[in-house]
Amino acid sequence: MKPESSIRARLALFTSAAVGALCMVFSIVLLFAINKMATQNLTKEVTAVGELTAYYVDRGQLVNPLPPIPQDLIRPVQVVAPDGRVVAATKDLQKRPPMAHFTPKSPGRVASAVVCDSVFPAGGCHIVVAQRVYRDGDWTIYSAAPTLPFFVYPGVASILVAGTVVFTGAIAYGARHTVTRSLRPVDAIRAQLDHIRSNNLSHRVPVPVAKDEIHRLARSVNDTLDALERTLEQQRRFCSDASHELRTPITAIRAQMEDALLASEDAGLHRLCDDVLPSVERLQSITSDLLTLTQLDAGVPGVRKPVDLTELITMELKSHHLNGMVVHRLAPGVMVRGDRSRLRQLICNLVQNAQRYASSTVTVTLRRVDRDPEAPGGVVELEVLDDGAGIAAEQRETVFQRFTRLDTARSRDAGGIGLGLPIARQIAESHGGALTIQDSDRGARFVVRLPSHS
Incomplete structure (x- = not known):
């Protein structure tokens, strides 16, 4: 896989993973909020059933089994006498002990709790609301309803899951497409650099019209190529000039040595040294100056x-x-x-x-x-x-x-x-x-x- 393709894939994967995680968090929060609202509404309904039963207890119109309760409000209900006996209940709780043992602190007050594995025929956990009524003692009315699952409405959960998948896929496609378009100038810059490397430094990379990071990158690359071209040209000129300057004393030394070999009887050692020494000194001076320039160009620090x-x-x-x-x-x-x-x-x-x-x-x-x-x-x-x-x-x-x-x-x-x-x-x-x-x-x-x- 090409590096640029890998970048596209990684960015698309990261974007889709981030969006998917955000969608999941949003869905969980939304489902939690829906569950809480539905639970509050159910608790109010259960409380209303208990209040209706308390009304009949207060008026002495208690019957067993309960109702009178409207058909759409029938819930598990028990009426517990002051001595702790269950004196009335709905049909599903006949001859069963109290569904809970907590009571409100004072008459007219309401208390609620989640009770699990109690007297309910269906089992499971129920929301139980306890209400107190005073009539020749403290009577307690318990009303209940099964707790709601986390996915209160399966249709909403299905829509959220499907929406998360579709939205994440769309974001991943859009991110990959956007990154691909954004990296096209980079591909062009890379191709041009390969061409420059294989040909010469006179060409420059294309500069995108958009004033973005890639535009600034292309400008920097072109500036670098300008500096590199100047440096290479300076080096070529320097090498040419240095070769020319070094060739002069070397040629002189060679000529003087050849003359001494051709006329070995006439050329004395002292005369040969006198002839060669100026060229050697010039060669030494050039070499010393070139070494100094090399150290200065390299930025070799001196003792300060x-x-x-x-x-x-x-x-x-x-x-x-x-x-x-x-x-x-x-x-x-x-x-x-x-x-x-x-x-x-x-x-x-x-x-x-x-x-x-x-x-x-x-x-x-x-x-x-x-x-x-x-x-x-x-x-x-x-x-x-x-x-x-x-x-x-x-x-x-x-x-x-x-x-x-x-x-x-x-x-x-x-x-x-x-x-x-x-x-x-x-x-x-x-x-x-x-x-x-x-x-x-x-x-x-x-x-x-x-x-x-x-």
């Missing part, structure tokens, strides 16, 4: 500790061989919370990028912004500015795409492979900050904003 950003920038500037003049304006004691090694890589990537394209000077500025509407706790701004040609406004987001180099940066002699800025932005974002390119009078002005840690 308070970091003195002023000290970290100072150490980073001292540890590099800087070409040209570097001007730094660093506010003292600027603290952030994050991974020290990744923050150091962010600083290194920005400074190296600025050095690569600066004409003469790189300016590094660090300041604290205490009042910021987007960050009540304050933010830290790191600005790296070079005096080079700058970046056009329409290309400021392009430089953060992986393996992207602008026209002025396409020469591999500059040392860039197009991963430094994407890594720097992802590091900033993983620390709850942002990396953007902002306007400047000259050159490219990179600004990092991170939450401050007091």
Whole structure:
């Protein structure tokens, strides 16, 4: 059985079972109410028979066997004298002991009870009503009638049973039909997903017109397919670019090794190492950057500790061989919370990028912004500015795409492979900050904003 058919069957079964149970409860309550009303009416009738007999006792017109009682009111009746003897009774109770032994508490009062297995010829349980009359003593009149079965009217019970069956069946059919119609869009979505899986991700599932849960499901599926298509396209482009970048140093190493083999007498070990080492270093740099990007994409958390950003920038500037003049304006004691090694890589990537394209000077500025509407706790701004040609406004987001180099940066002699800025932005974002390119009078002005840690 298909899963969707199983869902239809389960929903129809559950609905019919619930409706059937409710119908049964309703039928039982209705029959109970009918039984109670009929029992109350029967008790009133039995009481009326006793009251009529009490009238004759009170007037001294008692005869045995009883009546005088109207034919339509004849019930088992006994008249018990003050000494406890049955002095009069209907024909079916002649020469029998009293049908009950309870009495009303005072004359004129009435008491009733259900008495079983008594003096009644038919046996069973009877509703017995006792009434008291005072005439030279307390006389007790007992009148009775057989108790009613729970199904007072068999026809009503039959109608309720038949109605329950028909109503439950109709509800089950209606529920199954409704669920089947409701699940048709789901079947269409599933079929389209199977088609997409076997073909390509350019297709989308049909979205129902009705603004219901299935409509929202189809929208979510299409949004997911959009994101998946973008991700796969990015991965394909990334793999293509990575293969291209890796092929260059590998090809260079191979060529240098082949040259050394062809001219083994002229190629010394030191010369070969000097020729191969730059390509190995480039290969190592690419591999390291790819590993960092993989960790950032996977959301691998770093060690988050308070970091003195002023000290970290100072150490980073001292540890590099800087070409040209570097001007730094660093506010003292600027603290952030994050991974020290990744923050150091962010600083290194920005400074190296600025050095690569600066004409003469790189300016590094660090300041604290205490009042910021987007960050009540304050933010830290790191600005790296070079005096080079700058970046056009329409290309400021392009430089953060992986393996992207602008026209002025396409020469591999500059040392860039197009991963430094994407890594720097992802590091900033993983620390709850942002990396953007902002306007400047000259050159490219990179600004990092991170939450401050007091």
